[in-house]
Amino acid sequence: MSVTEQGLLERDKDTMTLNMGPQHPSTHGVFRVILEMDGEVVRTAEPEIGYLHTGIEKTSENKRYGHVIPMTDRLDYLNPPGNNLAFCLATEKLIGVEIPERAQALRVIMCELSRIASHLVWLGTHALDIGAMTVFLYCWREREMILDLNEEISGVRMMTSYIRIGGVAKDSTRPWLDGIRNFIDYFPAKVDEYEKLLTKNPIWVDRTQGIGVLSREEAINWSLSGPALRASGVNWDIRKSQPYSGYEKYDFDIPVLKGGDIYDRYRVRVEEMRQSRRIIKQAMEKLPTGDFKAPDNKVSLPPRETLHTSMEALIHHFKLVSEGISVPKGETYVPIEGARGEVGFYIVSDGTNVPYRVKLRAPSFMAIPGMCQMMTGCYIADVVGIIGSIDIVMGEVDR
Amino acid sequence: MTAEEIIEKLKASLPDAIQDTALPQGDAVIFVAPENLQEVAGFLKNDASLKFDYLSDVCGVDYLIEEREPRFETVYLLYSIDHQHSIRIRVGIDEENPSVPTVSELWKGALYPEQELFDMFGIHVEGHPKMERLIMPKEWVGHPLRKDYPLTTETVAFSHNRDYKSELVKSKPPTR
Numbered sequence: 001m002s003v004t005e006q007g008l009l010e011r012d013k014d015t016m017t018l019n020m021g022p023q024h025p026s027t028h029g030v031f032r033v034i035l036e037m038d039g040e041v042v043r044t045a046e047p048e049i050g051y052l053h054t055g056i057e058k059t060s061e062n063k064r065y066g067h068v069i070p071m072t073d074r075l076d077y078l079n080p081p082g083n084n085l086a087f088c089l090a091t092e093k094l095i096g097v098e099i100p101e102r103a104q105a106l107r108v109i110m111c112e113l114s115r116i117a118s119h120l121v122w123l124g125t126h127a128l129d130i131g132a133m134t135v136f137l138y139c140w141r142e143r144e145m146i147l148d149l150n151e152e153i154s155g156v157r158m159m160t161s162y163i164r165i166g167g168v169a170k171d172s173t174r175p176w177l178d179g180i181r182n183f184i185d186y187f188p189a190k191v192d193e194y195e196k197l198l199t200k201n202p203i204w205v206d207r208t209q210g211i212g213v214l215s216r217e218e219a220i221n222w223s224l225s226g227p228a229l230r231a232s233g234v235n236w237d238i239r240k241s242q243p244y245s246g247y248e249k250y251d252f253d254i255p256v257l258k259g260g261d262i263y264d265r266y267r268v269r270v271e272e273m274r275q276s277r278r279i280i281k282q283a284m285e286k287l288p289t290g291d292f293k294a295p296d297n298k299v300s301l302p303p304r305e306t307l308h309t310s311m312e313a314l315i316h317h318f319k320l321v322s323e324g325i326s327v328p329k330g331e332t333y334v335p336i337e338g339a340r341g342e343v344g345f346y347i348v349s350d351g352t353n354v355p356y357r358v359k360l361r362a363p364s365f366m367a368i369p370g371m372c373q374m375m376t377g378c379y380i381a382d383v384v385g386i387i388g389s390i391d392i393v394m395g396e397v398d399r
Numbered sequence: 400m401t402a403e404e405i406i407e408k409l410k411a412s413l414p415d416a417i418q419d420t421a422l423p424q425g426d427a428v429i430f431v432a433p434e435n436l437q438e439v440a441g442f443l444k445n446d447a448s449l450k451f452d453y454l455s456d457v458c459g460v461d462y463l464i465e466e467r468e469p470r471f472e473t474v475y476l477l478y479s480i481d482h483q484h485s486i487r488i489r490v491g492i493d494e495e496n497p498s499v500p501t502v503s504e505l506w507k508g509a510l511y512p513e514q515e516l517f518d519m520f521g522i523h524v525e526g527h528p529k530m531e532r533l534i535m536p537k538e539w540v541g542h543p544l545r546k547d548y549p550l551t552t553e554t555v556a557f558s559h560n561r562d563y564k565s566e567l568v569k570s571k572p573p574t575r
Contacts, residue, residue, distance in 0.1 A: 050534040058543055062550050093424050220480060223454050223508020234480060241483045330423055333476055333487065335455065346458045346474060350465060361456040361476070369511050398534055 015043055018380070022051045026129045026384035029394030033372065033387075037380060045375035045383070047368050052398040060358035064324035065091055065165060068358060073159040075360060076396040078118040081110040082338035083360075083396075084163035089244055090334040090345040091165050094327050097299050101288040103167035104246040109180065109283050110153075110162055111245075112276040116187070117146040118339035119269050119276075123194060126266070126388035130207050135197055142190050145183050152176045165325060166300035167293025177284070184281050191273055198266070208263035212374040212386040215260060222370030225363045226341025227268045228390055232260035238337040250279045262382075262389040269391075299325055324353040333361075340364055340391055362396035400484050402427035405449065412446075413439060427486045433499045436490055440502045443477060443486065451477035451486060454506035457513055459520040463546035470494040471522055475502065475509075498523040519544035 021032035030051035036043040056075060060068045072087045073080035085107055092099065099107075124139030147157040153176045154160040154169060162169050198204045214224070219232035229236060237254045239247040255271035257264040293300040301320055302313035329351040335344035341363030348357040371390045375383055400408070405427045406420045416435035421428040431439050443451040455476035462470055471492040478485045492499055499516075501524045503509040513524045514533040521542035524530060532539060541548055 050536070053534050055543065058550065096424075220452055221507045223506065236480050242485075331460075331474075332424055332426065333455075333474075335478075342455060344455065344476070346456065346476065348460055356465075357458075357460045359456070359458040365511065366456070366508055369507065 014038065020383065021048075027387055028125065028392055029397075031368075031387070031392060031394055031397070033375070033383070035375070035380070035383065040379050040381075042375050042378055042380060042383065045372040047372050049365075049368065049394075049397050052394045054399065056399050057358055057360065060355055062354065064353050065327060065355060066324055068355065069164060070159065070161045072360075073161055074395060075362065075399060076338065076340065076343070076364070076393045077158065078121050078393055079114050079339040079343075080158065080160050081107070081114045081163055082336060082343055084161060085111055085245065086334060086336045086338070086343045087345045087347075087358075088163050088165050089336065090332055090347045091325075091327060092299075093332050093334055094330050094347065094349055095165075095299060095325070096328075097166055097294050097296055099167060099245070099294055100291040101246065102171075102290045103292050103294070105283045105287050106168045106172060106292060107163050107245050108247065108250070109280050110160070110168070112279045112283075113146050113149060113180070113183075114160075115276045115339045116273050117143050119273050120146075122269060122339075122388070122391045123266075126385075126391070127198065127204075129384045129388045130204065132198065132201075132204065135194055138190070138194060138197075142187065145179070145186075149176060149179045149183070152179060164293070164300065166296065167291070171292040172287075177287075180280060180284060184277055184284070187277050188274065191270060191277075195270060199270075205263065207382075207385060208266060208389075209259075209261060211262050211378060211382045212389060213259070213261045214370060214374055216258075218373070219260065219370065222373060223366045224341070224370050224390075225366065226337065226339070227272060228265055228367060228370075229341065230254065230256050231264040231268045233258040238335050238342060242335065244334070244336055247279075250282050252278050262385050265389045326351070326353050327355070335361065338363060340393065340396075341367070360396065360399060362399065364390070364392040364394075365397045365399075367392065368397065400448065400482060402484070402486075405484060405486055408449070409439075409442075413442060427484075428489060429486065430489050430491070433490055433492055436488070437500050437502065439488065440475070440505055443488075444505050448482075449479065450481055451479045453478045453480050454502070454508045455485075457502075457509055457516060459516045459522060459544065461520060461544065461546045471497050471520060473499055473516060473522065492522060496523070497521065498525055500524070501526040503527060518542070521545065 016037045018035045018037050020035055021027040022030035032048040034046040056071050069084055072083035075083050120139040120143040124136040127135035150160050151157045154162045214232055216233045219229050235256045240254060252275045255268045257268055297316040302316050306313040307317055327349040329349055331348040333344055333346045335342045344361035346359040347355055350356040367390050374386050402422055402425055409417055416439050417429050418432060419430040443449050455478055458474040460472045469491040473490045475488040490499060499522055501513055513527050516522045517524060517530055518533045518535055519542055
């Protein structure tokens with residue numbers, strides 16, 4: 001039963017404007033939406049963004065390529081390695097450098113760990129919005145393990161900047177690998193536990209099933225991507241369709257559901273966590289030996305110990321640190337599958353060590369108009385559920 | 400279809416509308432004039448063997464420092480979910496009264512990035528239902544991502560490295 005068909009348009013002037021956000025706990029950041037209400041039903045939803053505008057694209061035009069990477073962490077702050085990887089892949093495509101297999105595998109492990117962490121934040125906060133407190137605490141418990149792993153490998157818990165142009169920042173360590181092995185053994189039972197709490201819970205199903213529906217055609221037309229698109233029946237995952245960093249070597253499934261509602265988005269993401277764990281397990285089993293960064297010293301720093309014996313290494317080190325990487329003239333776009341959907345960087349290079357233009361294709365930014373489309377005709381109580389189900393991160397919306 | 404096949408097909412089907420083509424790093428790129436954009440975009444979306452049904456993004460670029468004509472460029476990133484191929488449309492836009500027709504009738508996802516084009520570059524998108532600022536405040540003056548818009552104009556009371564910073568700012572000072 002559609003709510004809009006209940007003769008609501010008859011009472012034309014009897015509406016109330018309700019402001020939601022930017023300081024609303026359920027808008028997941030500083031997202032503001034102006035709702036025109038007809039009783040309990042949303043007539044129109046007008047999004048308002050820009051409260052977290054930091055000018056990262058402008059700043060990037062004045063920084064060297066290597067210096068942009070820490071800023072990409074702060075775009076989608078729940079999935080920093082995904083942003084690092086998108087930027088590095090675009091730069092590497094312009095330079096034309098080959099990445100060693102070990103570096104690629106380490107990148108994949110890092111990205112998938114952070115996808116799990118990001119989905120855990122989403123599940124916890126989304127469930128909390130709808131009223132399930134316990135899931136939030138459980139999700140944070142498992143996310144903490146991933147943040148500890150991040151700290152072990154990069155020294156930072158969230159803004160890792162681990163993926164660099166030409167490879168990764170440093171090689172894997174024994175405690176990190178052991179920690180991941182522990183985690184992949186421990187995690188599947190925990191996902192089952194979340195599902196036990198929610199999937200067949202009548203309150204959860206009532207609040208999510210059939211709400212915020214977007215059909216396949218609409219979802220494509222509104223440029224939704226990632227889990228939100230796959231929940232509407234579109235079988236499109238960039239890891240499968242345009243593989244990067246060796247994703248074609250791993251065996252994993254793409255969960256696709258047809259409902260297009262909040263419930264299906266929830267089930268897609270939960271299944272994605274299991275698939276990410278599968279990818280990490282395979283990457284750990286056949287972690288190749290070799291370099292963790294490209295041996296090309298014009299792109300990545302030479303090994304520290306060679307600086308004492310090799311003049312060329314010293315010069316390369318000096319030039320890379322003082323000048324940075326010079327990228328050939330050109331423009332390119334590389335998309336990857338981030339935790340929220342298609343993350344891509346459009347980079348224009350003028351041949352110097354500073355990018356001429358950096359543009360982020362942010363999945364959350366592109367999803368906002370479609371999300372507000374879903375809100376029209378739903379109840380006010382479901383607005384928080386819809387915002388949560390799209391999983392927006394304002395850092396990448398406002399940039 | 401491969402990038403070469405897409406370009407061959409477009410050259411054969413729309414010989415007048417396509418200004419130029421390129422294959423940088425194997426990506427299909429076409430250059431289109433603003434007046435032909437809607438025709439080309441409509442063909443790309445509706446042709447059965449191309450079927451670019453997904454708009455990834457619309458980017459703006461200001462080529463002021465490169466001193467090339469025309470000054471602005473908008474880039475449309477398209478993808479076909481069924482055929483799994485992609486294309487970039489580059490549209491050059493003149494400095495005087497920069498404007499470009501909207502593609503939001505074909506892809507509704509273009510509404511937001513086109514509004515951002517206006518906000519950040521001052522490129523007027525014809526036919527867009529809401530041509531106003533998106534990210535910057537409504538009363539903001541200037542378009543931040545233009546190259547003649549300085550990186551910072553904020554005065555800092557105590558700065559030991561101001562000279563160093565002004566070196567870093569490559570942009571020309573604002574004309575206003």
